[in-house]
Amino acid sequence: MLLGLALALALAIALSAVLPLLATAPAQHWWQTAPYGDRLTVHARVADGEASTGVRTRDGxxxxxxxxxxxxxxxxxxxxxxxxxxxxxxxxxxxxxxxGLVTDTAPGGVRWHRAVPATARWLGTARARGGAGVLRPLDRAARMLAVVTPHRIAAYRTADGDLRWTLPAREGCVFEPARSLRRDGVLLIAQPCRAGAAARTAWTSQMVAVDGLGRITPRRTPLGNELPGARPDRTADRAR
Structure with a gap:
């Protein structure tokens, strides 16, 4: 009986030492077990009022x-x-x-991941120009992000990564992300077509104009992009 009590006491002591470690394990190893292979390393904490921060790519x-x-x-x-x-x-x-993954990262960690279908192989070709023009803000504060690939444009709300709209390229045509231009809040993107398709397509159709609400067309009635529970954005539609 004394032996049983001694074993039970030893087990209780062991568990009291291990449980605090188990409680902190997710925080310590979250990055190592993330499904996207994330590795975030904090080198220096940033205090309020410190100098501004820039971002760059280094060693991938x-x-x-x-x-x-x-x-x-x-x-x-x-x-x-x-x-x-x-x-x-x-x-x-x-x-x-x-x-082909798109991520949104803040100093505290990764806010969201979004996979862009059928993109990885294209990004490895010379035509992709290293992904030039793929990420395009749709407003000055980058509250809406356009991800432009040859076959579609997808727009995400950056606050939570919610997919708001998609626009496929016309049949026989492709979008060229590197050939795009922002003008007065509008993103213009080239959409060249193959010879046969081009003959059936007006030259004006070989370029599309989009903003945070989608493709700009006359008399459109798009959905808003505010977060759930937020007041509707009363900004006038810019369709022309």
Missing amino acids: AVEAYDVGSGRARWTYAREGRRALRLLAAPGHTLTLWSD
Whole structure:
């Protein structure tokens, strides 16, 4: 009986030592077990009022750094993947990766991931120009993000990564992300067509105009992009 009591006491002591470690394990190992191979390393904490932070790619990773000193503040990498293009927005950074994944990263961690279908192989070709023009903001504060690939444009609300609308390319045509231009809040994107399709398509159709609400067409009635529970955006539609 005494032996049984001694074993029970030893087990209780062992559990009291192990349980605190188990409680902290998810926080310590979250990045190692993330399904996208995320690795976030914080080099220096940023206090309120400190100098501004810039972002850049370095050795295939995303690096945030102090603009004045160049000192790294945090680094975000993904196993076996390279960061191709960055889009800096207030308080966070959007990244296009070599496998076609788009991520939104803030100093506290990754806010969301979105996979862009059938993109990885195209990104590895010379035609993709290293992902030039794929990430395009649809407003000044980058509250809406356009991901432009040859066969479709997808627009995401950056606050939560919600897919708001998609626009496929016309049959026989493709979008060219690198051939795009922002003008007065409108994103113009080239949509060249094959010879046969071009003969049946007006030249004006070989370019599309979009904004945060989708393709700009006369008398459109698009849905808004506000977060659930937020007051509707009363901004007038810019369709012409």
